[in-house]
Amino acid sequence: PQHDKEPVFAVSVTPAVSGRLMSYLEVNGDIESSSNIDVYAEKAGEVVSVNVALGQYVSEGQTIARVDPSRPGQRYVPNPVTAPISGMITSLPVRVGATVSMTSAIARISRTQDLIITTNVAERFTGLMHTGLSAEVRLEAFPEVIFTARVSEVSPVVDPVTRSMTVKLVFTGNRDGVKTGMFAEVRIITTVKNNIIKIPLQALVKRGEQQFVFVAKDAQSVEKREVVSGIEVDNKLEITKGLVAGELIVVEGQRSLGDGSKIRVIREIPGLPAEDTIGGGEK
Numbered sequence: 001p002q003h004d005k006e007p008v009f010a011v012s013v014t015p016a017v018s019g020r021l022m023s024y025l026e027v028n029g030d031i032e033s034s035s036n037i038d039v040y041a042e043k044a045g046e047v048v049s050v051n052v053a054l055g056q057y058v059s060e061g062q063t064i065a066r067v068d069p070s071r072p073g074q075r076y077v078p079n080p081v082t083a084p085i086s087g088m089i090t091s092l093p094v095r096v097g098a099t100v101s102m103t104s105a106i107a108r109i110s111r112t113q114d115l116i117i118t119t120n121v122a123e124r125f126t127g128l129m130h131t132g133l134s135a136e137v138r139l140e141a142f143p144e145v146i147f148t149a150r151v152s153e154v155s156p157v158v159d160p161v162t163r164s165m166t167v168k169l170v171f172t173g174n175r176d177g178v179k180t181g182m183f184a185e186v187r188i189i190t191t192v193k194n195n196i197i198k199i200p201l202q203a204l205v206k207r208g209e210q211q212f213v214f215v216a217k218d219a220q221s222v223e224k225r226e227v228v229s230g231i232e233v234d235n236k237l238e239i240t241k242g243l244v245a246g247e248l249i250v251v252e253g254q255r256s257l258g259d260g261s262k263i264r265v266i267r268e269i270p271g272l273p274a275e276d277t278i279g280g281g282e283k
Contacts, residue, residue, distance in 0.1 A: 011253035012267040013216050016199050018245035019274030023191040023233045024136075025128060029119030029169075031139075031182040033090065033110030041081050044101045045069035047094050048078050052107070054092045058083045064107050067100060087111045090180060110180060115171060117149060117184050120164040128190040129154045135169055138185045139178065148173040151188065191231065197243050198272055201235040203251045213243065214250040214257050216265065222250060224259035236272055 045067040052064050066078040091108035094100060117137060121129055131154060137147040153168040169186065171178070203213050204227070211229065214222040230238030243249070250257065251269060 006262050008262045008264050009253055009256055010266045011214075011216070011222075011250045011257075011263045012269055013248040013265055014200060014203070014251045014269040015271040016197050016239065016243045016245055016247050016249055017271040017274055018195060018197055019272070020276040021193045021196055021198050021231060021233060021236060021238050022189050022276050023231050024187040024189045025121065025125055027119045027121055027167075027186050027188065029117045029184045029186050031178055031180055031184055032116055032118050033087075033112055033180050034114040034116045034170075035085070035087070035111040036090070037085055037087075037109050038091075038105040039064060039081060039084065039107045039109060040102060040104070041065075041067040041100050041106055042079055042102070043067065043069040045076075045079070045099070047096055047098045047100060047106075050092070050094060050096055052089050052092070054089055056089050058086065058089060058109065060084065060086045064089075065094065067106075081106050083109055085109055085111065112180060115175060115178055115180065116152065117169040117171075117186060119167050119169070119184075119186055120159075120162065121167050121188075123158050123163045123165065126158060126165045129165070129167055129188070133188050133190065134172075135186055135188045137169075137171075137187075139182050141182060142177060147171060147175060147178070149186070193231065193238060196230065197239045197245060198236050199239055199243070199249060200251055200272065201232060201237045203249045203254065204229065204237060205254055213239075214254050214261075215243075216248040216250060216263060219248075219265050220262060222257055222259070222261050222263055224257070236276075 048068045049066045062083045063080045065081045068078040070076045087109040090110040131151050133151040135149045137149050149169040149171050152170045155166040158165050212226045215225050227242030228240045230240045
């Protein structure tokens with residue numbers, strides 16, 4: 001039998017997909033209470049009793065401690081220090097026998113039902129930030145769980161020392177088990193593009209100023225096609241010109257190809273999901 005002298009290249013192909021692509025900014029943050037109130041004694045004196053424990057829930061008006069303002073020659077009844085709001089005791093720096101002034105905090109009460117995430121965004125990304133942006137949150141304590149949040153507050157100023165801006169987020173879904181002080185990895189979704197063509201980044205070939213893909217025309221040969229690319233997120237690439245959904249492009253074996261090269265498809269890889277998820281566990 002007569003053999004075709006033209007080489008045949010073994011390749012893998014995947015379809016170009018129409019769908020959504022989201023870009024995001026990854027930052028670290030801390031879980032805090034949205035409302036913290038420090039509690040002070042009305043008069044200076046000695047702490048004669050501490051009636052609560054760290055982590056305890058207290059109701060508005062509940063006695064937290066008693067302070068005796070008595071001095072030599074003057075005896076007074078110990079003053080109760082009461083909770084101005086209901087919440088959890090998240091700081092309790094005093095001990096029985098300690099002397100406190102009217103500017104010494106007896107305790108800190110936090111409204112733990114209103115948890116927020118506080119993070120800092122580098123100055124170069126501040127233009128991307130605005131309230132309402134969605135985010136995904138991961139916590140070390142729950143590595144398998146993705147919590148949802150949204151940006152609720154963007155600082156109007158950039159810190160001149162850290163060159164960053166404070167951004168606060170609120171949880172929008174389940175937050176069972178989340179506690180103040182936890183460390184959070186936050187991905188703030190900055191751009192959502194719908195109904196775009198996307199391909200795996202590895203399918204793109206760059207030679208000099210050109211960037212192109214190889215389109216499998218009939219499972220036997222390829223067409224070298226110049227494309228225009230858009231955003232790239234987690235090795236997924238938007239193609240703004242040159243491809244339509246469903247066209248099969250070469251993702252493995254394309255480095256040796258030229259326009260019209262003969263191919264043998266050894267594997268057809270499923271296309272990217274039309275619905276986009278961010279991150280995919282990558283850093």
